[in-house]
Amino acid sequence: MIWSLSCDMVFEGLTHRGTKMLDGGPVAIATDFERHFDVIRASTPSLLREAHRLRYQVYCVENRFENPDQQIGAYESDEDDDRSVHTLLRHRRTGEIVGTSRVILPDQHRFRPLPMATLLHGHERCCFNDFPVAHTAEISRFAVSKEFRRRRNEERHASSGCDDPSSTERERRLMPFIILGLLRGVIDICIEYKISHVAAVMEPPLVRNLHRLGLHFAPMGGTVMHHGVRQPCLALLDELFQDSWENDTIVWQYAMEPLLREMNDPRCYAVPDRVYRAAV
Secondary structure, X not given: OOEEOOHHHHHOOOOXXXXXXXXXXXXXXXXXXXXXEEEEEOOOHHHHHHHHHHHHHHHHHHOOXXXXXXXXXXXXXXXXXXXXXXXXXXXXXXXXXXXXXXXXXXXXXXXXXXXXXXXXXXXXXXXXXXXXXXXEEEEEEEEEOHHHHHHHHHOOOOOOOOOOHHHHHHHHHOHHXXXXXXXXXXXXXXXXXXXXXXXXXXXXXXXXHHHHOOOOOEEOOOOEXXXXXXXXXXXXXXXXXXXXXXXXXXXHHHHHHHHHHHOOOHHHHOOOHHHHHHHO
């Protein structure tokens, strides 16, 4: 998997706790984030085209991870899209799709390995093959448009004449948290498809930054050369839930607990009543 974000930019000022000083006072970032962004499933052909269009922008234009000459039109796709579920991040004020990711599901009919498996060898490949095939998926094509982030920063210095300047400033200051929306979409997909093991191939700095969010991905072997230096990793979803709940992280508050409760998932109801602090 390639995470096409600037790790330093996206995680600047972001900690595992769910509050940050905005407009002079403590604000729950999870709540504020929902005012400005929607997380939606790419469940229609038009929304899937939006995902492929943004992937082209990020993977072929902003970064040369993929060869644009090998793509059809201004849309990036590959051989794993036929077994993937995409999530999208939509900017409420403009309706623009600003982020996307996908979960590559296990293919038990054609016996195709997940992409990360092809990067592993020897002991690590044997260990990976021992994981439950039907419940192991890979997060991939995780991307946020640099162009969108640039425009939001420019709005700090120029009034559009029609937008609320305070609202625009709040949006700009939410940029370090934009990854939360895509994480929520990915977790939603994993819960629905009963995924227990999550694979990913990430830049080493991103592995460390996810750790700061309370998301602990274990390395599988050493780094590999795959569009640059990358670290194959794996996490158990239940362990991510447990660690996030124990530390009351922003990921738990925004991207985990609401989804588990909405789906009446026992992993939510099995924890103490503290998770329902917002409801009492």
